[in-house]
Amino acid sequence: MKNVLRVLRAEQGWSQAKLADQLGVSRQSVNAIETGKYDPSLPLAFAIARLFSRSIEDVFSDEVALSQAAE
Amino acid sequence: MTQHTYKTARRRFKRANTVLMAIYVIAILGGTYYLKSLEIEPLWLQITIAFLVAAPLCLYLVSMLRYFQETDEYNRMLHLQAFAYGAVFTVSMVFIVGALQMFDVIESFEIFWLGVMFFLAYGISHKVIGGKDCA
Numbered sequence: 001m002k003n004v005l006r007v008l009r010a011e012q013g014w015s016q017a018k019l020a021d022q023l024g025v026s027r028q029s030v031n032a033i034e035t036g037k038y039d040p041s042l043p044l045a046f047a048i049a050r051l052f053s054r055s056i057e058d059v060f061s062d063e064v065a066l067s068q069a070a071e
Numbered sequence: 072m073t074q075h076t077y078k079t080a081r082r083r084f085k086r087a088n089t090v091l092m093a094i095y096v097i098a099i100l101g102g103t104y105y106l107k108s109l110e111i112e113p114l115w116l117q118i119t120i121a122f123l124v125a126a127p128l129c130l131y132l133v134s135m136l137r138y139f140q141e142t143d144e145y146n147r148m149l150h151l152q153a154f155a156y157g158a159v160f161t162v163s164m165v166f167i168v169g170a171l172q173m174f175d176v177i178e179s180f181e182i183f184w185l186g187v188m189f190f191l192a193y194g195i196s197h198k199v200i201g202g203k204d205c206a
Contacts, residue, residue: 024076025143028201038145 003060006034008052023047080141087134091127098123128186149201156200157193161185 009019009030016034020027023044032038033048040048049056102120106112139150164185171177 020077024078026077026081026146029077029143029145032145038148041144044144 001039001060002036002063002066003033005030005048005059008054008059009034012052019051022051076141077143077146080138080143083141084134084138087137088131091131091134095124095127095131098127149197152200153193153197156196157189160192160196161189164188 009016014022016030017027020030023030025044029038029040033040045056045060049059052059098120102123106117106120109116135150135154139147139154142150168177168180168185172180
């Protein structure tokens with residue numbers, strides 16, 4: 001799963017720690033999501049989307065679906 | 072989602088960890104010193120000190136499980152994976168040592184060290200799995 005979390009966070013001028021604080025998770029979690037090491041659960045993905053006032057599809061995208069669409 | 076879930080969980084775990092390890096160190100050092108100072112070691116006192124040494128370690132495991140439940144999902148995943156690797160290693164050691172004893176290859180083994188091995192395996196696994204993300 002791809003995401004634009006780093007871009008959205010940068011737009012707000014937030015650090016990973018500040019975003020983590022707002023989501024109630026650790027900074028390591030935010031880093032793991034941003035680097036694609038970890039895909040968040042649906043509740044956390046929705047919380048992230050809500051925080052940035054975006055839809056979940058704006059923040060996260062399915063790599064498999066994207067590659068199938070490209071073919 | 073509750074705000075500061077991760078921070079609260081971490082704070083609670085650290086507090087429990089500090090208290091339990093302090094009790095463990097006092098019990099093992101104080102108990103050993105006190106028993107050595109006696110000419111005859113009463114059985115009831117040996118049992119009491121043994122329980123005082125073991126209890127904080129058992130409660131530490133309970134506090135670990137509580138931390139796993141309360142921390143954020145990414146850390147929970149890292150810790151549970153490490154816990155599983157630690158368990159696999161420790162139970163494997165139990166079977167290996169048990170089989171060696173069964174076939175009279177070794178005579179006795181202090182089972183207490185298996186607990187220590189578990190914590191060691193868990194800690195190393197957590198570091199390997201989490202890398203820089205260990206929290």
